[in-house]
Amino acid sequence: MTPLTDIAPGLAVRGITPPLRLRDFRLIAFDMDSTLINIECVDEIADAAGRKAEVAAITEAAMRGEIADYKESLRRRVALLAGVPVQHLEDVYRQRLKLNPGAAELVLACKAAGLKVLLVSGGFTFFTDRLRERLALDFARSNKLEIADGRLTGRLLDQSWGDICDGAEKRRTLLQACDLIGCAPEQAIAMGDGANDLEMMAAAGLAVAYRAKPKVREQAHIAIDSGGLDRLLEVVRP
Secondary structure: OOOOOEEEEEEEEEOOOEEEEHHOEEEEEHHHHHHHEEEOOHHHHHHHHOOHHHHHHOOOOOOOHOOOOOOHHHHHHHHHHOOEEHHHHHHHHHHHHHOOOHHHHHHHHHOOOEEEEEEEEEEEEEHHHHHHHHHHOOOEEEEEEEEEOEEEEEEEEEEEOOOOOHHHHHHHHHHHHHHOOOOOHHEEEEEEOOHHHHHHHHOOOOEEEEOOOOHOOOOOOOOOOOHHHHHHHOEOOO
């Protein structure tokens, strides 16, 4: 793949000639943790169990692509959350979770240009459902934590489409959303930061790496290395 070319401080492109037009796209898909938002939710939940360092180390290795089986890495992390009160998830959402800079602005610009917005995450429905409502997103898919007696059991619940939203499921969800709204995958933008975003980024017409791991940055058409998500609008103009 051709190298990235800097077009502004902290912003680089490859294989495209800016500016592109936002209205030429029909869908934008966001990863959640460390892309749309500022934290890795599983790591912050683990803090309540005194296991943040252990869980964060697995998360970091998975996002760098050093753990081949994402599903197994997530099961390992979720197992370490057993016993955490559900109230702690609410605390994480209200006290620690913030939208990354430019996230709300980019979503609004995309919606104004007629794009549908998908949030697809290896994280959890507790957070994606709230973000979907908060930002008026069109679609959301993620994993569901099992809860019993007000505490996490350390297991995930199967959902109608399968067990875990991993890289392959992210890709399938993006293609399913394209089919639902009647557009080609080439009319989709996929934005992520970790190795489990690579498959959906490869399926989309435009792949955007946001403050991403090197393996992800190497596969992107656009790399945003500093500033907010709305720097995409410097390349793909409303």
